Amino acid sequence: MSNIRQARKALTSRILEGEGKASPSDRRAAFNNSGLAEPLGTLVEQVARHAHRITDEDIAATRKSGLSEDQVFEIVVCAAIGQATRQYDTALAALEAATGKE
Amino acid sequence: MRLRILDSGHSFGTKALFALIRTVSRQPVLDVVKLVKYRADFYGGPMQSVTHEAMRGPSTWSVGDRELMAAFVAQTNQCEFCTKAHAAVAQGAYRDEKKVSALLSELDTAAIEEPLRATLLMLGKLTREHVVKTDDMRAVLAAGASRQQIEDALAVCFSFNVIGRLADAFGFFVPGPKAFEAGAKYLLARGYR
Numbered sequence: 001m002s003n004i005r006q007a008r009k010a011l012t013s014r015i016l017e018g019e020g021k022a023s024p025s026d027r028r029a030a031f032n033n034s035g036l037a038e039p040l041g042t043l044v045e046q047v048a049r050h051a052h053r054i055t056d057e058d059i060a061a062t063r064k065s066g067l068s069e070d071q072v073f074e075i076v077v078c079a080a081i082g083q084a085t086r087q088y089d090t091a092l093a094a095l096e097a098a099t100g101k102e
Numbered sequence: 103m104r105l106r107i108l109d110s111g112h113s114f115g116t117k118a119l120f121a122l123i124r125t126v127s128r129q130p131v132l133d134v135v136k137l138v139k140y141r142a143d144f145y146g147g148p149m150q151s152v153t154h155e156a157m158r159g160p161s162t163w164s165v166g167d168r169e170l171m172a173a174f175v176a177q178t179n180q181c182e183f184c185t186k187a188h189a190a191v192a193q194g195a196y197r198d199e200k201k202v203s204a205l206l207s208e209l210d211t212a213a214i215e216e217p218l219r220a221t222l223l224m225l226g227k228l229t230r231e232h233v234v235k236t237d238d239m240r241a242v243l244a245a246g247a248s249r250q251q252i253e254d255a256l257a258v259c260f261s262f263n264v265i266g267r268l269a270d271a272f273g274f275f276v277p278g279p280k281a282f283e284a285g286a287k288y289l290l291a292r293g294y295r
Contacts, residue, residue: 002159004152004257011148020144051270052180059104059271064192069107070189070285077145080267083232088260092253093222098239099249 004066012085021070022078029082030075033081040075046080104273105131108140133274134187134265134285150266154294163254165290166195167218170205171258174178174222177206178229178284181266183274188262190279190286220245220251225259 016027029035033048039061046054062072104108112120116139138146146255157168169192176184185206192202204212209222220242228234242252 002155002161002254002257004155004260006160007148007151007155008260011152015144018144025276030153037177047181047267047271051267054271054273056273059273069111070107073105073140074144075109076268076271080264080271083267084260084290087228087232087263088256091228091239091256091259094234094236095249095252095256097236 008085015074015081020074021068022025023073024072027074027078030078031085033082036075040067043072044075044079047076058091070073078085103136103275104271107274108133108136112136112139127288129281129284130275132187132277132281132285133183133272134269137272138270139275149261149295152257153261153265156254156261158293161195161254162248162251163218164195166192168254168258169195169200170218171222171225171255172262173202173206173226174209175229175259175262176266178226179263179266179270181269183269183276184262184266186276186279186282190282191289194283194286196292216245217242217247217251219257221247224252225255227264228256228259243268 012031016024016031020027022030026036026040030040030044033044035101036044039058043054043058044060046058059072062075063069068077119139120136123135125130138150140146143197155171160163161168163171169188173185173188173192176188189202189206194197196202198225201212201214205222206212209226211217211221224234224242239252243249247255
């Protein structure tokens with residue numbers, strides 16, 4: 001049985017709590033897909049819901065708002081991991097309910 | 103690649119590694135490699151630990167099964183790069199090209215074991231709708247998948263729901279089949295670390 005619990009915990013704490021170019025609050029907001037000002041709010045929603053529709057212009061808009069490439073990189077990473085985490089946690093809870101096991 | 107730092111912002115040592123990869127494989131360096139090598143302490147390093155465990159850690163799913171799950175999740179997300187990349191790895195692992203393309207085009211009727219089919223259907227729903235219910239899990243268990251197998255499959259699903267989003271957001275270049283074949287050989291020999 002594979003076990004990603006420790007590795008996933010390390011990943012999440014690194015991107016949210018470790019050093020970065022984007023502020024910890026913006027990284028956390030991107031992870032939660034909640035509370036970011038435009039144009040980042042729209043980009044983060046796209047990453048979470050339909051990343052395949054993101055265009056060059058969407059990324060360019062965040063750069064024009066004054067963010068550095070490193071900040072955009074970190075925000076997008078946090079948004080992707082946040083959405084995948086919500087999916088994973090929801091599915092694990094459904095599995096626990098189905099098997100009656102903690 | 104939509105961010106220049108991901109294309110050419112790497113350290114001198116990493117750029118030398120890319121030159122070596124190009125020489126040995128005779129193929130361009132895949133954008134996914136450029137992503138994980140950029141400021142690897144932030145994303146690439148910790149993420150590769152997760153993905154390696156999910157894809158190559160102990161599991162009763164074979165490597166081919168897990169690569170197929172990766173390709174299937176990618177296809178559900180309409181991520182062309184990851185679908186092609188992991189279909190190539192699954193084909194290499196199964197040593198069967200037709201099986202993988204049949205599964206990716208006609209999952210309902212393809213000739214595969216029921217636990218794997220039910221698991222893929224559940225991963226597809228989770229990826230598409232972002233949620234699955236208790237009854238969805240009961241259906242997978244009833245098809246013969248064990249609780250542990252479902253957990254292992256969810257780990258694969260987690261990794262590729264991250265990677266596919268990044269591939270599409272950052273605009274990975276989709277190369278020809280030879281580049282993916284070279285990448286698949288590497289992943290089958292070395293894994294994700």
